Amino acid sequence: MKSRAIKVDYLARVEGEGGLLIRMKGHQVSEVKVKIFEPPRFFEAFLRGRKFTEAPDITARICGICPVAYQMSSCHAMEDALGVKIPAPIRALRRLLYCGEWIESHALHVYLLHAPDFLGYEDAIRMATDHPTEVRRGLRLKKAGNAIVNLLGGREIHPINVRVGGFYKIPPKSEFLALAEELKWARDAALETVRWVATIPIPEFERDYEFVSLRHPDEYPFNEGRIVSNKGLDIAICDYEQHFAEEHVAHSNALHSTLKERGAYFVGPLARYSLNFDRLTPTAQEAARSAGLGSVCRNPFQGIIVRSVESLYACEEALRLIEQFEMPDKPYVEAEARLSTGFGCTEAPRGALYHRYRLDERGLIVDAKIVPPTSQNLKTIEADLLQLVPANMGMQKDRLQWRCEAAVRNYDPCISCATHFLKLHIEQE
């Protein structure tokens, strides 16, 4: 029987270093490996002996694309450990900061990393020759998100203004109001984005995933809530490790996460959307419906639409938060060191990001556990390819390879995060 392979040595338009190897025998796929050769950086190890106050700045360095997520999960975990209660105005500003990161990260992925796959360009710069209006809109939208992170965080990559208990300094209301005008443009641009991606040819593909995300009683989730799934999971954040396990496989410097009872699962925009559609604003729900989505989306290629819908939501939410801005009495709440363990899980743009820290009586970290979204999705990405390749055997090899790459990019994988993961090999023996 004829056997072939698809091999992508260095997967492009993802954050970090990984590849893909798919081995086929006739119409059967014998092996799928998302290879992670991004070198390990050992964050959990060198966090030991550091002060609890250092975790937000150190863990931000795991990922230059979603540093806010690391800062939020670590702050919430430390505050859980130290019994710190966050006042409503600070909580609102954290939400605003996260809106900025979602808008920036989603615009980057939708316009610069993912759209070129569907429209057949190597990259957004080549795409800009034929679609200048769209690429410029994407860049400006990205900039609008970054403007929030810049103001409240001090800078867009590795913000300096986040601390356990709140912020170092909160800029005056006038500076937030100054962002509103551009955010109104951004909201309209995000709606245009949803309409535009709805016209892009998107492959048909569906699987019965177990979606996992946070769910909050009143809000679309960012920082708080219970961890839920569409297959009956409904747990407090502190019970995460009772239900999820990490395993170490030879082809990956990123650990693979599984649900102990049911195996692979799915985190990220599709999961959040499908579990929290009812928490979106009416405008975002309407935009999603007009783009052809139901309240649940099981086609990961439609992630580009879901990200656009989430961007629209984040723009609206940011505008609401700015309108209702209230200056906290103090920019932060003091935290006192004590012997303790704390848990935090927040919704990074790519999905749930779990942190757990054990602290000694001086507030030094005794041990740390960090589970980034991409390592939770690795098994699901491999399973998608296992179904995608046999279904598209008729395609020319280079088309099939590109399709496989796009299928990986559906997850906006962040390999830098996952090792704290990608190279494509499709091989026919």
Added chain:
Amino acid sequence: MAKRKPKLAVWKFSSCDGCQLSLLDCEDELLAVADTLEIANFPEASRAVVKGPYDLSLVEGSITTSHDAERIHGIRRASKFLVTIGACATAGGIQALRNFKDVKEFISIIYAKPEYIETLKKSTPITDHVFVDFELRGCPINKLQLVEVLSAFLNGRKPNTPPHSVCIECKQRGTVCVMVAEGMPCLGPVTQAGCGALCPTYARACFGCFGPKETPNTPALSQWWQRMGVSDSDLVRAFRSFNAYAEPFRRESELHEK
């Protein structure tokens, strides 16, 4: 005949991707940059790869595997100019904290099957391995300084990036000194400028993202910190962050280690 566009390549080693993202974060300049330069190799942004040689290579990340220690030589050979960007590439990055510990212990803390992990004992800057034409500092780099570096190399001049301390930037901004006025232990006096003295404007002491300035007087600063009641273990932690393995910071941290 139209002039050939200079070829730009962006390479990644062990890092968080933040510094190369800075190029994509130049929302206003990106298309102009792409107009002036041929983006010949930039995997984070494009699946197209144009063969070398390259006129300018930007290198992000530190060397942590034997494979990477080989790979950097190929990149050097293919590059007319090689510029390292960010604390990982210029100082070994936060992952250089392993250099002070036993890496085998680190592996066993995180990975259930240590035999699958291939890594070097130390995380080292690019300049330890190949000749580097220019080092752009910061964790992360300042994107405006990156545009300045691109512009300088396109025009055959030296990049204009100040070598003085963060203190000068505070004075330029008119920010009141947080160490003198607020008694905050600040790394500003020994840290290279480039961030625009961000932290002090946010009521926070500098924590050294841009690494040591030229000729930093770290012992004098440590003495001041000690007078403010800072313990040796806190001094060690302060000098051991994103630029821990930069010589002046490494030496100073070792002086305070018991």
